[in-house]
Amino acid sequence: MSSKAAPFLEALASRRSVYALKPELPAGIATKDVQNIVQQIIKDTPTCFNSQGNRAVILTGESHKKVWDHVYNKIPLENFKKRPLSCRDEAFGTVVFMVDNVKTKELQDMFPAWSSAFPDFVAHSSGAAQISTWSALELVGLGGHLQHFSDFVSEALPQGAIEEGWKVHAQLVFGLPTAAPAEKTYIENDVKVFE
Template sequence: MSSQAFLEAVKARRSYYGISKESVISDEKIVEIVEHAVLHTPSSFNSQSARVVVLLGDNHDKLWDLTTNTLRAIVAADQFEATEQKMGSFKSGYGTVLFFEDKTVVDGLMASFPAYAHNFPIWSGHASGMHQLVVWTALEKEGFGASLQHYNPLIDEEVKKTWSLPDSWQLVAQMPFGKPTAEPGEKTFQPIEERVKVFK
């Protein structure tokens, strides 16, 4: 694959908020994409601190019901309708990918390399971001639409409890996905000349 093909895939990745419960590939292929991303996406010191959960079927629905109920307790009643509609749009998808970082790994690196200790949480975030981009782009390349959400830390404890996940797994992002039912919004760009500098 040329770099151009890769860059076109990155360019095509967008945030889709209109998604359906129809799938475009098998569940096995979805899992294969996630496993490939986890195995081959880089991390600082090869820490491999990423942890990922794939929620399909009733488990996907359960996540967005859980999130809706959590938000209901903190959002004013007269403002909740918009929030509920947003949660419904995520729930209408086929599945959700949850991205975590294992704090045990990060804390271990901080203890082993004290000179870099303050950087490891930052580098952990970098690694997670790369995992999110790889999965997002690959899912879209297969014909799914997805978006990236951040309802952590509000839902962290309930998520760990519901799916019996280790306490050291720190939730970073949620990626609902499904077959697109609407086009993404228009994307605007700041002048590239103000964002990239080249010195020869």
């Protein structure tokens, strides 16, 4: 294996869902550092036709708590309320990933033959931004887990956090890990090479 790729592959391999969090940042890391990481990833994540439709906001403090309190109150079944409650009380913040569907519509209008494929392309790019952010935040000592309470989250975002045409895709809840993540097991899934 190329030694140049090793640190990147190690970061991907060590990334885990960490649910045991406390609402703190690691020593030497500030909210501005998290913002800079997310900003760089949103900027550099590839998008179809370089449309640059990925968007993100970071919630901390009261805005973070209010959003997760809203999600908690919207969940109709008690058994499903545990996760939003832990997001609200145990995490430091949330990165809310969105896409600009105005950009998607522009691409659909410009390239009608590909129209039906653009929502998939946009979702792929959003997923790339999510996993890159998650891995990068773990490199600076944060833990996190990805959530998909998108409709409830979009209802409760602070004014100005979301523009018309933006759609919430996922939420990366982060904080200081208090326990190691569970061991990951792997299935047999060999990548074959054909020449």
